[in-house]
Structure formats: structure tokens, C-alpha cells
Amino acid sequence: CAQSSQSKVDNHNKHITDKLEVLAKAYTHHGERWRALGYSKPVNPLTSYEVGYLVPYLYNRSLGRVIGHNQIIGLKHYDDFLDRMPREEAAAIEETVKEAAQFLDPGLLVMACGSYRRGKDTCGDVDCALMNTTQFLFFFFYYSGFLTDDLVSHEESGAHKKYMGVCRLPGPDVIVVPYGEFACSLMYFTGSAHFNRSMRALAKTKRMSLSEHSLNSDMLRQGSLKVYGGTSRPTLTEKDIFTHLGISFREPQERDW
Ligand code: DCP
Ligand code: MG
Ligand code: MN
Secondary structure, eight states: OHHHHHHHHSOTTHHHHHHHHHHHHHHHHTTOHHHHHHHHTTHHHHHHSOHHHHHHHHHSTTHHHHTOHHHHHHHHTHHHHHHSEEHHHHHHHHHHHHHHHHHHOTTOEEEEOHHHHTTOSEESSEEEEEEOSSSHHHHHHHHHSSEEEEEEEEEEETTEEEEEEEESSSOEEEEEEOGGGHHHHHHHHHOOHHHHHHHHHHHHHTTOEEOSSOEEESOEEETTEEEEOOEEOOOSSHHHHHHHHTSOOOOGGGOOO
């Protein structure tokens, strides 16, 4: 009796069980009870394994039954998981950006796009789209101190400007777009990147061209060379883009691929 309780006190795999416990807690926090259970269940059996026994066992497939494939993947991406923020934190950053922007112009539209808009539990960053017709905002963010030091202009073409802003932990990507490009920008910035590639490829098959600025029809290509850029279709909403492309609308949560 004394002996068996002693073996429970010694945790031979603390380096693993600690991580499992962090993951279990994180998923519990996100209301994913079943996934959390998947991580907390193996903690007890792992605690009592001898290290020398566990190591050959862990790359042996039979441990798959103890931990499960998803938990092994979870351990592999443990650092990634901690790098990403829970969506509640992304919402708080969106709020901060909104407050700062609307202090300047109450009619300004601010929206967190990217993985946040696609409804993901965790976000690598916050992709804030700001709809504005002036460049004033750029200077505001630059000097407000919310964006710390780096603000890199990625791309400039016409009235469309995209900036990468860096703020304290973790920085939002800020994109400033004119109202006329709202729908195309929103769709681009919502992603996913894979979804965007598919949509562009689809447009191409219909002699159209889709970018973060506009959807153009009647493109003229000679081989891979663009001879005529086409005329831009009116796209007031994302739904218009889907309609022009002849496919049914997909909610942001359905745009992972
Ligand atoms: N994007 C794209 N092509 C790229 C990079 C980005 O089309 N090469 C678009 C789609 C992305 C959006 O920009 O969804 C935002 O880029 P992120 O890198 O921030 O990607 P996500 O927000 O989708 O994921 P994460 O949670 O990792 O930030
Ligand atoms: Mg993102
Ligand atoms: Mn981003």
C-alpha cells in the first residue's frame, strides 16, 4: 500500500505531463471539454511509467492508444499553441483598435478579419481592416503609440494602402482601404490564404480576375500575359463577389480552404 502511493508521487514524465496539463487547461478554458479530456486522461498513466520504459514506448505505435494521435500532434505543436492567442484576446485587441480609430472618426469601420473572422479558437495575430478614405489614420496610428515602432508599408497602388503595424503583444496587421474596395479587401483579409487562391483560380476560368482591390471581368490574356485588365464589377458586399463568380455564398467559418 505504502509502496504504490510512493510510485504515484514520483512523476517520471513531468516534462510531458506538464505540457499535457497546460493543453488540457487551455481547451477547458475554450469550452472544449472532450478535447481537454483527451489531454488530461493520459496524465495519470504517464506519471507512473518509468522513463526508460516510456521512451521506447512513446515511438512505438501502442502508446497511440494511451495518448491518441491528436494528443501527440498537440505535443508537437505545443509551442505554436502557446504562440497563438485565444480569440477573446483577439477581440480585446480589435476593441482597442476600434476605440482608437473611432475616437478619430466615429463613422469609421473597423473589423478583425483573418482567422478571427473565420471563427477560429486561436489566432496567430489580429488582422484589422480599417475602412477610410483619408490617409490621416495612418499618421494617427503611427504617432499614437499603440503601434510601437515598426510600421512597414507593404504595398501601394492607387488609393489602396496596406500597412503592417507592430504593437505590444501581439501586434495587429492593419489594412486601410477605401470604401469602394471594401468587399474585395474584406474577403482577401479574411482568407484563408488557400481559399483566396481557389477563388482567384476560379475567377480565371471565367475570364475574370480577382484581387484584394476588385473583381474584373472580360480580362484579355495572351498566353499568361494580361493584355487587357478588364472592367471592374460593382461589389458592394462579399455576396456580390460570389454571385458574379456564379457560386453560392460561403460564411467566413466555411473559408478555411
Ligand atoms: N493572405 C493571403 N495570402 C497570403 C497571406 C495572407 O491571401 N500569403 C490573406 C488571407 C489570410 C489573411 O490575409 O487569411 C490574413 O493573413 P494571416 O497570415 O494573418 O492569416 P490568418 O489570419 O488566416 O491566420 P493566423 O491565425 O495564423 O493569423
Ligand atoms: Mg491572422
Ligand atoms: Mn496577419
